[in-house]
Amino acid sequence: MSKVRIGIVGSRFQADCIAASVKAMPEEMEVVAVASPSKGNAEAFARRHGIPGFYSDYRELLRDPTVEMVSITAPNRLHARITIDAAAAGKHVVCEKPLCVTREEADAMIDACDRAGVLLLYAEELFFAPKYVKAKQMADEGAFGRVHLVKQGEKHSGPHSDWFWDVEQSGGGALMDLGCHGIAFCWWFLGKPKIKSVYAQLSTQVHGHRTQADDEAVTIIEFENGALGMVENSWNRPGGMDDTIEVFGAKGQTYADMLMGNALPTYSDIGFGYAVEKASSTKGWTYPVFEEHWNYGFPQEMRHFARCVRGRETPISDGETGRVVLEAVYAAYASAGLGRKITLPFRPPGIVKPIDLWKKPELAERAV
Numbered sequence: 001m002s003k004v005r006i007g008i009v010g011s012r013f014q015a016d017c018i019a020a021s022v023k024a025m026p027e028e029m030e031v032v033a034v035a036s037p038s039k040g041n042a043e044a045f046a047r048r049h050g051i052p053g054f055y056s057d058y059r060e061l062l063r064d065p066t067v068e069m070v071s072i073t074a075p076n077r078l079h080a081r082i083t084i085d086a087a088a089a090g091k092h093v094v095c096e097k098p099l100c101v102t103r104e105e106a107d108a109m110i111d112a113c114d115r116a117g118v119l120l121l122y123a124e125e126l127f128f129a130p131k132y133v134k135a136k137q138m139a140d141e142g143a144f145g146r147v148h149l150v151k152q153g154e155k156h157s158g159p160h161s162d163w164f165w166d167v168e169q170s171g172g173g174a175l176m177d178l179g180c181h182g183i184a185f186c187w188w189f190l191g192k193p194k195i196k197s198v199y200a201q202l203s204t205q206v207h208g209h210r211t212q213a214d215d216e217a218v219t220i221i222e223f224e225n226g227a228l229g230m231v232e233n234s235w236n237r238p239g240g241m242d243d244t245i246e247v248f249g250a251k252g253q254t255y256a257d258m259l260m261g262n263a264l265p266t267y268s269d270i271g272f273g274y275a276v277e278k279a280s281s282t283k284g285w286t287y288p289v290f291e292e293h294w295n296y297g298f299p300q301e302m303r304h305f306a307r308c309v310r311g312r313e314t315p316i317s318d319g320e321t322g323r324v325v326l327e328a329v330y331a332a333y334a335s336a337g338l339g340r341k342i343t344l345p346f347r348p349p350g351i352v353k354p355i356d357l358w359k360k361p362e363l364a365e366r367a368v
């Protein structure tokens, strides 16, 4: 089977992760090009990762005949435009989370890829994180009896790039940025049941001086089968990334701490190079994680997507996954705006960004 040839759009945080993850599976795929608008960034990225092609405009990358699949690691606001252009160019698309900012964009992305006959793959790596996959395997074997509660939390000290804090570009805060993982996770873990209702409590606790966005979020999801999902997110947790799950059934439970649970409890007076994503220090007690990308499931995710392109596997995370998550995100913001749970379907048209449903509750009131 020939290698799937990937073009990456973006050249910073997630682009590095994707390039490293592709390199970890060299028999399945390779990165052949990168595009990024800031002068010199694409070239520097290409040099660093040994990539032959680099462009300052992603549309040039889309014209590159060597590229079969595009991995979009640009800010949220650009996901829809780049996906639609990539589909028109006949390229398969891997889109980072969240799928996009609005429901209308999600519809347009899915339609564009369907019409062009290309795959739209939604990059939710938690579906591939080895610890979480093991928990799901045990649950599916019946280890816990009927699972009635799944919890997922993702917390860190706040995003690394300015655009995340600007709700015009991001669409929302910790809920939009991190909650999209937890919503997808609970839904996937329970076998993708319909979502019946969503309740959320949001606040801006620490970062009000720099953002309109929520930096604390608790979301409760009620599924059609009666099970609950509970998602906790924060941009106010110093000490490095925290990603955990808890699963409860009548016959048992399991707990998984993806990063600290796979780290070396370490003490150093002097410090060292790197401990874990978003840890600000390596002095004193720290939890340096090994095989960080592997623990998240990024290489396994990209391998799955490459195999989907070759028709060897069927996507377990696609545009529809991203659309389901976005509808729940809309409902969560509306719930926080109105102070009550929102039943689905919840598809208010014309919303410019999900966070508006929290900040302007009249928009949510009109839609329920």
Ligand SMILES: NC(=O)c1ccc[n+]([C@@H]2O[C@H](COP(=O)([O-])OP(=O)(O)OC[C@H]3O[C@@H](n4cnc5c(N)ncnc54)[C@H](O)[C@@H]3O)[C@@H](O)[C@H]2O)c1
Pocket: 009, 010, 011, 012, 013, 014, 015, 035, 036, 037, 038, 041, 058, 072, 073, 074, 075, 076, 078, 096, 097, 098, 123, 124, 125, 161, 163, 177
């Ligand atoms: N799956 C995950 O766990 C995960 C982790 C981090 C980020 N992400 C997602 O990946 C996306 C990128 O996040 P990031 O952390 O890499 O952000 P970043 O700010 O580190 O990088 C964004 C990149 O997009 C590029 N860019 C901006 N405008 C562009 C344009 N018009 N054309 C092409 N490139 C453009 C920037 O130059 C930069 O290289 C976001 O949607 C984010 O939510 C996912």
